Amino acid sequence: MTENLYPELEDRLRPLVEPLAPPRPGEWLAEHREKGQMFRQYLAANPVRRDRDLTTIYLCVIGECDTAQQSVIDITREFLVIFFDSPVVVRRTVPASAIPNTAKRKHPDWGDRQLLAPYILHEILEPDRPDDALAYLALTARDLWPGDGWNFVYGQANLRRRVGVWSIYRNGYPGKNAEAFRVCLRRTAMTAAHETGHILTMMHCTMNRCLMNGCNHAEERDSTPLRLCPVCLRKLLWNLQVEPSGYLRRLAEFCAAHGLGEAEWFGRAAELLVV
Numbered sequence: 593m594t595e596n597l598y599p600e601l602e603d604r605l606r607p608l609v610e611p612l613a614p615p616r617p618g619e620w621l622a623e624h625r626e627k628g629q630m631f632r633q634y635l636a637a638n639p640v641r642r643d644r645d646l647t648t649i650y651l652c653v654i655g656e657c658d659t660a661q662q663s664v665i666d667i668t669r670e671f672l673v674i675f676f677d678s679p680v681v682v683r684r685t686v687p688a689s690a691i692p693n694t695a696k697r698k699h700p701d702w703g704d705r706q707l708l709a710p711y712i713l714h715e716i717l718e719p720d721r722p723d724d725a726l727a728y729l730a731l732t733a734r735d736l737w738p739g740d741g742w743n744f745v746y747g748q749a750n751l752r753r754r755v756g757v758w759s760i761y762r763n764g765y766p767g768k769n770a771e772a773f774r775v776c777l778r779r780t781a782m783t784a785a786h787e788t789g790h791i792l793t794m795m796h797c798t799m800n801r802c803l804m805n806g807c808n809h810a811e812e813r814d815s816t817p818l819r820l821c822p823v824c825l826r827k828l829l830w831n832l833q834v835e836p837s838g839y840l841r842r843l844a845e846f847c848a849a850h851g852l853g854e855a856e857w858f859g860r861a862a863e864l865l866v867v
């Protein structure tokens with residue numbers, strides 16, 4: 593099989609690269625030693641990849657959410673369709689009452705009601721994952737925690753088993769007003785795409801400002817762009833084997849329609865890649 597490695601992509605998009613500033617105290621890279629992942633390293637990792645067998649992204653909604661939250665989830669589903677160039681299907685809803693007490697807690701200091709992310713990954717998603725699932729993602733309006741020693745996580749994914757979970761709990765209440773809705777949508781779409789990127793074996797990006805940057809806290813997350821840097825974009829396009837400029841134009845249109853600031857970046861990137 594001949595396949596496109598998109599060799600020109602990193603060069604052509606160089607004008608749009610924003611190198612990551614050195615981490616400030618409390619930011620992800622100040623607390624986690626990570627080496628990043630170049631395109632060649634990504635190929636060498638034999639990543640989970642969209643192909644004839646793995647075609648569809650499935651969602652599992654855990655616990656209750658109200659109309660405004662449901663609307664954010666619906667638009668995020670549309671975003672994932674474009675971002676991963678794949679059908680995204682809601683497969684299942686699971687009531688919070690179906691989660692055992694051993695996988696729930698109230699945060700000891702803050703009192704937030706939390707669900708144990710690894711339980712969702714291993715006990716709910718993995719046994720139920722369809723054979724054609726490129727990714728099987730759970731989402732919930734409850735807060736998540738990954739286990740002992742952690743306060744919370746925005747999301748968690750497994751880099752090999754095609755499962756991930758993310759929460760909209762810390763994204764603000766979208767029913768408050770139009771701006772709160774837009775902020776919540778942006779955060780929700782960002783975590784969904786970031787976790788799905790991990791499912792496709794993409795590691796955290798340590799080089800450039802990028803959707804695959806790790807983030808420790810709300811301010812760091814809100815300064816992260818809702819788009820990949822050229823190196824990570826090349827990984828994703830190789831994974832999906834899609835034509836770059838049309839793909840980027842679809843993202844530009846989606847962002848423009850929903851008031852997400854990246855419309856211009858995607859539009860410029862599409863122009864730079866027109867053959």
Ligand SMILES: [Zn+2]
Nearest residue numbers: 786790796806
């Ligand atoms: Zn991550």
Ligand SMILES: [Zn+2]
Nearest residue numbers: 797802821824
């Ligand atoms: Zn990147």
